[in-house]
Amino acid sequence: MAFATKRLGKELTKLHGSLPPGIELVSAEGFEEWLLDIKVLDANPLYLNQTYRLKFKFSPSYPIEPPEVTFVNTKDRPIPMHPHIYSNGIICLDLLGSQGWTPIQNVESICMSLQSMLTGNTKNERPEGDQLFVANNRRRPRDIDFYYHDNTV
Amino acid sequence: MVNAEQPPDPVRALEFKEKGNKCFQAGDYQGAEGFYTQAISHDPTNPLLYTNRAMALLKLSHYESVISDSLTALSLHPNNMKAHFQLAQAQIALHHEKDALESAKKAYELCMEEVMHGGKGATSLGPIMELVRRCRKEVWEGRERERTRTEKGLLGELVRDLEDRRDVEVQRLEGESAGEIQIEEVRQEYEGKIESLRGVFHRAGEVPRRRVPDWCIDDITFAVMDDPVVTKTGQSYDRSSIMEHLKRSPTDPLTREPLHVSDLRPNLALREACEEFLEENGWAVDW
Structure with a gap:
């Protein structure tokens, strides 16, 4: 347990000190679940003037294990439209999976990756099979083997 | 026995x-x-x-x-x-x-x-x-306590010296039946000296801005490295944290290329630098 709390404590100190533009800490009570808001900074019409909420869930072995990161849908905070983001907020991004994760990633760098993932997107669509996936998935995001069929996105 | x-x-x-x-x-x-x-x-x-x-x-x-x-x-x-x-x-x-x-x-x-x-x-x-x-932190704290104590003692001693000199001066003037104004001037002169002496000690004792330089930080734990080892990318990590990572995934954290415990090399110069930094900045052990 000490491993995750120490590192998260330090991340929190840094986040309170300074945050990159378009990223805001909403709540970080304890070291299990944090909420952050992100905005896309360029003029991409898909995400213009929108704020999205991210939920981070940390296991005791973070950052050796990746955190579970999902978009959450609340008032004024929709799930961004993207071919790698399911409508239930589950994100298909290799750096968040067991294979692509590395412990030098952190909350801030993940937020920035997600910002740039949105910035670069031009397709106003959900992943293939979104309805079916959302209806049937009971697994936790990190246990899902996403098929990265379109790495150009 | x-x-x-x-x-x-x-x-x-x-x-x-x-x-x-x-x-x-x-x-x-x-x-x-x-x-x-x-x-x-x-x-x-x-x-x-x-x-x-x-x-x-x-x-x-x-x-x-x-x-x-x-x-x-x-x-x-x-x-x-x-x-x-x-x-x-x-x-x-x-x-x-x-x-x-x-x-x-x-x-x-x-x-x-x-x-x-x-x-x-x-x-x-x-x-x-x-x-x-x-242990490292407690060694540093002990030294800090010792330093504060010595400095406080020294300040007290110097203040007492100034007060003694003031008293001698005042007595001398009184013996010469100097005017009240002249004596008051002497008092104020020493008051000023004591004041600025305290100021000097206070500024010297102020804790410098606490910042941990990036070069001594382990990117996995975000703590100051105790035993840095370097991978072939040139990036150093603390041995205990990179080993923890390699247990889960034998890959370089930066490039994700294969990496094994046997590829790690101690970074001796960095270790000395980190140790020196911690010796001067014991608080950084758990910043």
Whole structure:
């Protein structure tokens, strides 16, 4: 347990000190679940003037294990439209999976990756099979083997 | 130490040791200590019996006895990692910070050697490193306390000197029946000197802005590195954290190329730099 709390404590100190533009800490009570808001900074019409909420869930072995990161849908905070983001907020991004994760990633760098993932997107669509996936998935995001069929996105 | 009426009997000693271990596991440390003592009386040259007894004594907070048992174990087996570790724990409990730091570092070194040669001990590495850090911090805190105390004493001494000189001066003027205004001027002159002396000491004692430089930070734990090792990308990590990562995934954290424990090289210059930084900035041990 000490491993995750120490590192998260330090991340929190840094986040309170300074945050990159378009990223805001909403709540970080304890070291299990944090909420952050992100905005896309360029003029991409898909995400213009929108704020999205991210939920981070940390296991005791973070950052050796990746955190579970999902978009959450609340008032004024929709799930961004993207071919790698399911409508239930589950994100298909290799750096968040067991294979692509590395412990030098952190909350801030993940937020920035997600910002740039949105910035670069031009397709106003959900992943293939979104309805079916959302209806049937009971697994936790990190246990899902996403098929990265379109790495150009 | 061998009792004349009781020739060494390693087999009986092991029987007592087993009983001691059972008590220890059940949380009966007093009982464990008794059995280990009997084991030692049957085989006084087995270092393991001393480290086991020290383990029970540590739980009972009998630190002086832990130290003597650890030293006995070390005289029988100088590279006994456990003995160094227990010694360090007892020394820090008794506020012998500097000795504790030396013992903890020795334990870390031995443990690391064992792990790097494929032996067990990987689970001890974390707790030992934790202790090294704690000792380092306490050494620094002790030195800070000492420094503040000396400086406070020095300031007091200098203020008293100034006051004495002022009094001598005032007495002299009074003897010469100088005017009230002249005497008051002298008083104020010394008041000013004392004031600015306090100011100088105050500024010198101010804690400089606490910032940990990036070069000494481990990117995995975000803590200051104690034992940096470098990968072929040129990036350094603390040995304990990169090993933790490699257990899960044998890849370079930066490039995700294959990386194995045997590829790691100690970064000696960086280690010295980190150690020097921590010596000056003990607070950074757990910033």
